[in-house]
Structure formats: structure tokens, C-alpha cells
Amino acid sequence: MERFCWGGFTIIILAALRRDGAARIPARRERVKIGAFRDIIATSLEKGDVNRMNLHEYQAKELLHQFGVAIPAGIKATSQQEAIEAAKEIRPSGPWVVKAQVHAGGRGKAGGVKFVRSIQDVEAQAGRLLGSILHTHQTGPDAVKVHCPLIQDGVDIAKEYYLSCLVDRSKKRIILIGSSEGGMDIEEVAAKTPEKILTLTVDPIAGVQPYQARDMGFKMGMDKKQIDQLVKVLGGIYNLFVQKDCSMVEINPLIVTTEGQLMALDAKVSLDDNALYRHKDTAELRDPTQEDEREHIAHEIGLNYVALDGNIGCMVNGAGLAMATMDVIKLHGGEPANFLDVGGGATAERVARAFKLILSSSKVKAILVNIFGGIVRCDTIAEGIIAAVKEVGLTLPVVVRLQGTNVEAGREMLAKSGMNIMAADDLTSAAKLAVAAAAQ
Ligand code: GDP
Ligand code: MN
Numbered sequence: 001m002e003r004f005c006w007g008g009f010t011i012i013i014l015a016a017l018r019r020d021g022a023a024r025i026p027a028r029r030e031r032v033k034i035g036a037f038r039d040i041i042a043t044s045l046e047k048g049d050v051n052r053m054n055l056h057e058y059q060a061k062e063l064l065h066q067f068g069v070a071i072p073a074g075i076k077a078t079s080q081q082e083a084i085e086a087a088k089e090i091r092p093s094g095p096w097v098v099k100a101q102v103h104a105g106g107r108g109k110a111g112g113v114k115f116v117r118s119i120q121d122v123e124a125q126a127g128r129l130l131g132s133i134l135h136t137h138q139t140g141p142d143a144v145k146v147h148c149p150l151i152q153d154g155v156d157i158a159k160e161y162y163l164s165c166l167v168d169r170s171k172k173r174i175i176l177i178g179s180s181e182g183g184m185d186i187e188e189v190a191a192k193t194p195e196k197i198l199t200l201t202v203d204p205i206a207g208v209q210p211y212q213a214r215d216m217g218f219k220m221g222m223d224k225k226q227i228d229q230l231v232k233v234l235g236g237i238y239n240l241f242v243q244k245d246c247s248m249v250e251i252n253p254l255i256v257t258t259e260g261q262l263m264a265l266d267a268k269v270s271l272d273d274n275a276l277y278r279h280k281d282t283a284e285l286r287d288p289t290q291e292d293e294r295e296h297i298a299h300e301i302g303l304n305y306v307a308l309d310g311n312i313g314c315m316v317n318g319a320g321l322a323m324a325t326m327d328v329i330k331l332h333g334g335e336p337a338n339f340l341d342v343g344g345g346a347t348a349e350r351v352a353r354a355f356k357l358i359l360s361s362s363k364v365k366a367i368l369v370n371i372f373g374g375i376v377r378c379d380t381i382a383e384g385i386i387a388a389v390k391e392v393g394l395t396l397p398v399v400v401r402l403q404g405t406n407v408e409a410g411r412e413m414l415a416k417s418g419m420n421i422m423a424a425d426d427l428t429s430a431a432k433l434a435v436a437a438a439a440q
Contacts, residue, residue: 083126095154106136160253245275310335313358334435348384378410
């Protein structure tokens with residue numbers, strides 16, 4: 001495992017739990033061999049963006065609080081002055097913790113979480129973080145910008161636990177995961193001592209049963225007072241997960257304070273993108289600055305787009321055809337720069353927008369358009385391609401494979417356009433042309 005994703009730990013655990021290892025994220029080297037489908041899944045899992053909208057820690061904690069989980073007092077700040085005021089409001093004197101709010105874990109080890117004792121240090125740490133770029137082992141090469149630090153009550157920790165909730169697809173159930181070994185080295189715990197990772201499968205009708213929660217707490221080594229609190233915490237996480245249509249809730253660490261109280265000291269929540277339409281409140285929590293810019297634009301205009309590492313831009317209609325196209329590119333030695341499904345209603349305007357999106361990546365050296373004109377006729381698509389090529393002043397080679405209704409008219413339009421467009425009759429020759437063009 002070379003990289004961990006946002007909530008990557010939960011995905012790793014899940015993979016370990018599965019006998020078939022279907023959720024295992026292949027290493028980049030391996031992925032090249034596996035093919036396009038795995039590539040998309042793996043890339044998306046790494047970024048955590050397949051059907052997911054990630055929340056910031058402070059947003060996740062507010063949700064947990066709504067569902068009865070205790071959290072330390074905290075206020076987010078967007079300036080040093082706000083950070084000072086926040087700190088004073090939280091407690092009259094230190095300690096406080098200044099935490100970078102980014103869509104990535106592993107902040108502690110990357111200098112994104114600082115324990116401070118004076119107001120001067122709150123100011124200094126907030127100033128250092130604001131606008132800075134944070135690299136953690138979860139961000140990979142794509143570092144993220146810090147816009148707002150969270151100023152938090154610095155609490156005394158007696159012990160750190162780990163808790164999370166997600167769907168185990170192989171079981172068709174929501175599961176809760178717990179470990180006595182929470183904190184910053186949990187990934188190592190999972191790798192070296194997997195027996196310390198406990199799971200609890202929730203019956204969808206009965207919900208989390210108190211005996212199940214008590215059993216988990218007991219196995220985690222908690223005392224009676226802590227176990228009573230854990231029953232409420234697990235119920236709260238589960239209710240949050242179900243009621244807000246989450247795809248992941250992770251609390252690491254869940255702490256016991258020196259006073260014996262269970263608290264979520266850190267939290268990550270991902271929401272299921274496909275259910276956002278029924279949660280106006282949580283849908284508003286999206287932070288586009290933390291997302292891949294092109295993927296965000298694609299989302300706004302309703303295109304299915306996933307950025308990849310290759311240099312052949314792909315524009316295809318239909319997700320299945322898009323995958324097949326990427327597979328054929330790989331078969332002929334090329335690397336796709338993206339997955340893009342323009343959808344069934346590939347109008348001239350959508351085609352133009354998709355083109356601009358593909359071109360906004362400087363990696364792209366050639367474009368392969370593979371469109372089946374079913375509902376939308378090939379001449380309409382050709383019109384869109386020509387308009388888009390003109391509009392963006394395209395100089396890159398474009399290979400077009402059109403099939404379907406009015407294909408002759410479409411091809412003729414492309415041929416007569418006088419542009420740098422290579423027409424191909426079938427997918428194999430289209431892929432070969434695109435791979436050759438990108439290699440030049
Ligand atoms: P992450 O590294 O991105 O997961 O950030 P966390 O919020 O989990 O913080 C990392 C570590 O900082 C935690 O595991 C704690 O050990 C420590 N930490 C965070 N907040 C506090 C706090 O209020 N008090 C103390 N004593 N330690 C804290
Ligand atoms: Mn953490």
C-alpha cells in the first residue's frame with residue numbers, strides 16, 4: 001500500500017475483512033495491468049470521490065454533536081484575529097489546539113495539528129496555517145490548501161480509540177468498526193495486529209443493539225462507565241450514517257478524557273453524493289476548493305468525469321463505452337487522461353463543454369472521441385465537435401470514431417471541416433491513431 005486515502009484506513013480494513021479482497025486498492029504499478037475499470041475505481045477511492053462528498057472536521061463534528069456524540073469546544077477561524085477571538089471564547093486560558101481544516105487525514109504528522117498554550121501561539125499557528133499548503137501521507141502529490149483552521153479546546157487525553165461506520169457491500173450491511181488502538185498509528189495497527197480491529201454488523205431492522213455495543217466496548221478494554229457512553233456513541237454514529245446518507249463516518253481518535261468522558265477528538269464524514277438531493281442542509285457543506293477543480297466543474301455541468309494520469313483525453317457517451325475505450329487505449333500502449341461520459345443527450349453544447357474540460361488539463365496530448373449516435377444523431381455530434389474545436393482554438397490532434405444514426409453525414413462534416421481531425425471507423429484503429437498521436 002503506497003498511499004492512503006481520505007478515510008483510507010476504513011477502506012483498507014474493509015478489504016482485509018473481505019475474503020475476495022475486492023476492495024483492495026491496487027498499487028499504481030499494478031493498476032496499469034488491471035485495466036481501465038479498476039483504474040477509475042482505484043483513483044476514485046484514493047481521492048475518496050466516488051459517490052462521495054467529504055466534509056471538513058469541524059462540519060463532521062457538528063453533525064456528530066447533533067446526534068448526541070460529545071465533542072470538544074471548537075470554532076473555525078478564517079483570519080488570525082478570528083482565531084484569537086475563538087480561542088478566548090472557548091476558554092479563558094490555554095491549552096488550545098489549532099487544526100488545519102483540509103479534506104485529508106494524517107494532519108498531525110504533517111504539522112497540521114498544533115497544541116498551544118498561549119494566545120500568541122494561537123495567533124502564530126493560525127497565521128502559519130492560513131493559506132498554506134499541507135502535504136500529508138493521504139494527500140499524495142496533490143497537496144491541499146488550508147483556508148480555515150479550527151481552534152479547539154485542548155483536552156487531556158487518557159486513552160485514544162478508533163471508531164468508524166461504513167457499508168460492507170459483501171455483507172449488504174452497515175458495519176461499525178472499533179479498535180482500542182486509535183490515534184495516529186492506526187494504519188500500522190491494522191497491518192500488524194489486525195485482531196485488534198473489531199467489527200459489529202448492524203441488523204437494518206433492529207439497529208445497533210446495546211448488547212453489541214457493550215460487547216465491542218468490553219473487547220476494546222473499556223470500563224463500565226465508558227461502555228455506557230459507547231452505547232450512545234455507536235447509536236449516534238449509526239443514526240447519523242443512516243439519516244444523513246453517509247458513505248463513511250470515522251472518529252479517530254475517540255478519546256477518553258482524564259475525567260472519564262468519551263469524546264470525538266477528530267472526525268471525518270463522507271456523504272453519498274447520489275443522496276444529496278434529499279439533504280439540502282448537508283449539500284451546502286461542499287467545499288469545492290478541496291476538490292479536483294475539473295471534477296468540480298464537471299459536477300456542476302452534470303458530466304461524469306474522473307481525472308487520471310495519462311495523456312489521451314477521452315470523450316465518450318455512456319459509462320460502459322467510456323471504460324471500454326480506456327481499456328482499448330491501454331491495450332495499445334496508451335494512457336487515458338480522464339474518464340468522461342458525456343451522457344446520452346450529447347448535444348453540441350455538452351460536447352463543447354466536455355472538450356473544454358478535457359483541454360483544461362495540460363497533460364493532454366491527443367483526444368479520442370468515441371461516440372455512438374443513438375438518441376443524438378452523428379451529424380449533431382459532428383457539429384458540436386467542430387464548434388468546440390473552433391471555439392477553443394484546438395491545435396491538438398483529435399481522433400474521432402462515430403457510429404450510429406446519420407453517421408455518413410457526420411463523417412462528411414468532419415472531413416470537410418478542414419481541421420486536424422482524424423476519422424476512424426472502428427475503436428481499435430481509433431485507439432491506435434490516438435496512441436500514436438499522443439506519442440509524438
Ligand atoms: P489527524 O492527524 O489528521 O488524524 O488529526 P487529529 O485530529 O486526529 O489529531 C492528531 C493527534 O493530535 C491526535 O491523535 C491527538 O493525539 C493529538 N491531539 C489532537 N487534539 C488534541 C487535544 O485536544 N489534546 C491533546 N492532548 N492532543 C490532541
Ligand atoms: Mn485523526
